[in-house]
Amino acid sequence: AQTVTQSQPEMSVQEAETVTLSCTYDTSENNYYLFWYKQPPSRQMILVIRQEAYKQQNATENRFSVNFQKAAKSFSLKISDSQLGDTAMYFCAFIFRTGANSKLTFGKGITLSVRP
C-alpha cells in the first residue's frame, strides 16, 4: 500500500517571502499522480497543483511550483511571493493511475501561516 508522509506539522512565513512544504511518498509503482491540495479555514479543498509521475518536468501554476524527485520519492511544494490568502492547511496526495482499487491517499497535512 502507498503511504504519504508530511513530517512538518506547521510552518510560518513572512508575506512576500518563499516557503517550501515537504512531502515524501512510498510506492513500488511507476504510473501515478501526485497532488497538493489547499484547505483554508473555509474548509473547501482546493487543488493547487498536479504532477504526473511519467513527466520529468516539474509542474508550475503561477506562484506555486513543485520539486518532483521520483527516485527519492519526494514531492515538495514551493510557494513564491507568499500572500495572506495562502494561509491554510496543505495536503499532499497520491493516486495510482491503474487498478480497480486505486484511491486517493492523503498525508496528514501541514498548517501554513503567512505573517503580515
Place this chain on the structure above:
Amino acid sequence: SAVISQKPSRDICQRGTSLTIQCQVDSQVTMMFWYRQQPGQSLTLIATANQGSEATYESGFVIDKFPISRPNLTFSTLTVSNMSPEDSSIYLCSVSIAGGLDTQYFGPGTRLTVL
C-alpha cells in the same frame, strides 16, 4: 474541473438522530466519493458511489451507519445514522471526471456537530 455544492453547509444534531448530506455537481461524472475529516485530521475515504450500483465502502465504514444513494450522474447523498458525538466531523464529497484514476475535485464540505 467541476462545480460542486453540498447541503447543508453545517448542522448541529442530537445524539441518536440521522442527517442526510446532499452533493450536487454541475456536470455528469462517473464516480463520486465521500470523505470524513475529523477535527485537525486528514481526510479518510468513507465510500465510492457509482451510479447504478451499490456504493463501495472502505474498511471501518458500513452501509448501515453511512447509507449512500446515487440516483443519477450529478447527485449523491450520504446519511449519517444514529449519530454519536464521535461522528462530529467535516464530511466532504468529491468527484472524478476521468473515472476515478485522476484528479478529484471537492465540494465545500458539511460541518457536523453531534451533541
